[in-house]
Amino acid sequence: MLDMKWIRENPESLDRAMTIRGAEPVSAKLLSLDDGRRSAIQTLQDAQTRRNSASKEIGQAKAARDEARAATLMSEVAGLKDAIRQGEEDEKRLSAELDGILASLPNPPLDDVPIGPDESANVEVRRVGEPRRINGARQHFELGEASGLMDFEIAAKISGARFVFLKGQLARLERALGQFMLDLHTTEHGYTEVSPPLLVRDDAVYGTAQLPKFAEDLFQTTEGRWLIPTAEVPLTNLAREQILNAADLPLRFTALTPSFRSEAGSAGRDTRGLIRLHQFWKVELVSITAADRSIEEHERMTACAEEVLKRLGLAYRAVVLCTGDMGFGSRKTYDLEVWLPGQNAYREISSCSVCGDFQARRMGARYRPAEGAAPQFVHTLNGSGTAVGRAMVAVMETYQNGDGTITVPDVLRPYMGGLDRIG
Template identity: 70%
Template sequence: MLDIKWIRENPQALDEALNKRGADPESAKLLALDEARRQHLTKLQEAQERRNAASKEIGKAMASGDKELAEKLKAEVSELKSFVQDGEAEERRHDAALNDALARIPNVPLDDVPVGADESGNVEVRKHGEPKRANWAKEHFEIGEALGQMDFERAAKLSGSRFTVLSGQLARLERALGQFMLDLHTLEHGYTEVQPPLLVRDDAMFGTGQLPKFTEDLFRAGDDHWLIPTAEVSLTNLVREEILDGEKLPLRFTALTPCFRSEAGSAGRDTRGMLRQHQFYKVELVSITDAESAIDEHERMTACAETVLKKLDLPFRTMVLCTGDMGFGARKTYDLEVWLPGQNAYREISSCSVCGDFQGRRMNARYRVAGEKQTRFVHTLNGSGTAVGRALIAVLENYQNEDGSVTIPSALKPYMGGLEKIEAVED
């Protein structure tokens, strides 16, 4: 959520930022709501001050024997009391209207983010590894089905479309990928492993920006909870409504969890295979920082995610997203796109974003700086370190052999009991 004071002082800057994102200007609407609220608060304050003054005047009138004036003042105090009580309810309505409007405004991009309308405006910043493609290369679902360990038909019987049943060594390979990533981030990159709840309340979803704007992309679980679309929600909200010691920042959390998404906006896209699933595993990275460290932390987090792909020896490229392709809460985002020989294309496998104090305001999460009376809102970052299902896809396609088997990457062999390759299940 953006600071209304900043908007009040920089309305043109807000509208220019929204224009870069391809959104309509909003400053006039927000300032009108803010002005109505401030005018109402002024009236309330004046009424309360007059009520206090009149109450004192009643005592003076009684002391001087002027009962008529005293009664008149009592009537005025009673009227002012009713006005203040009704006005407090009106104040809550003004607050709700302004906060609801602010909650739907996306974050302001950093100045160095390229301006563009969609993914065609994204810019490559570096590339690792050499993409290769044999003329016999197959897509991951062809490989998995031929191995007899990836079943979409049975998954559809259980749950419908966009679900997968993995079995045997493919199930173990997915588990190995998740464990490998967790070990890397905790042992080498300094993240603290967390096992967070998969069900969260409305205020947690609001805190990271999923609500109210993206309700249709979520799965509701009963009246009071939602299934997390990413562990970013649980991990970032660990600090909600807290005041942290600035000297102990940054805090770095990681988690391997199932994630649940309706994929409401992707009808007709990637309908075959595991690329877009309603349920998938992901290793999430979250950092809570002060204002001064956030940009450097963004580069560090992205490097941590890149290390996963480097150790798996998977070709990839790092893209900076343009303004029209960035997420709602991000100020700047790097996407890692892994090479998939079966598709003969790069596809996203990780997205790392710096959010400024956008989520900190929504969560009311602050930190205290030594020597300062005022607290500041924390700055937050999140990234995939990486999407486990998509990493499985990348391994299958990059390590496939012409005979249909799949070689195990060296980094994963300790997690696979020393297994060298996955071969078809015999009937």
């Protein structure tokens, strides 16, 4: 959520940010609502102040046995009660309308984010590794189905489209990838492992900005809780409604969890395979930092995610997302796109985003820069470290052999009981 004080001081900057993010200029409406809310609050406060003073005067009039004066004042107080009730309703209505608009506005991008309408304007910043070119390369689902270790048909009968059964060595490969990533981030990158709840309340999903705008992308239980779309939600909310000490920052958390997404806007896209499922495993990275350290932390987090791909021996590229392609709550995002020989293309496997204080304002997450200093909002970051299913896609397609088997990357063999080949 954006700071109304900043909006009042920088209305042109807000409108420009909204325009390059594909939204309508909105500063005039926000300022009008804020003026109305402020006026309602002032009127309410004036009425409350007069009610309190009039109540004292009633006591004084009665003590002086001035019944006429007391009756006049009592009539005034009765009228003030109606004015106060109306003032409270006006303030509540205007605040709700203002907050509703603020909650719907995307985060303004940083100045160095490329401007553009969609992914065509994303900017590649580096390539790592040589893409493997394989004549007659098969896609991962062809390899998996041929081996009998990947079954979409029975999953569709049981759960519907965009689900899968993994069996035997592929089920173990999925587990191995998640454990490898988690071990790397906790033992070498300084992240604290967390096992979070998979069901969260409205406030938690609102805090990380999936609600209210993206409710259709989520799954909700009959009791009103939400299945997490990523562990970003519970991990980031670990700081909610707290005032942290600057000396304790940054906080770095990681978790390996199932993630659940409705894929509401992806009809017809990646309908086969593991690229876009309703349920998938993911290793999430979350950092909570001081305001002046978040840009540095963003580069660090991205490097941590890249190290996963380097250790697996996968070719990839890093791109900066443009204003029209970046996420709602992000100020800047790096996407890591891994090379898939079966598709002969780079596909996204990780997004690392810096959100500034956008989420912290929604969560009430603050820190005290120094002893006695006024609290400030923390900055939050999140990234995939990485998506386990997509990493398995890349491993299967990159390490496929002509006979349909898959060579297990060296770094995963300890997690596979020494197995060096699948199938």
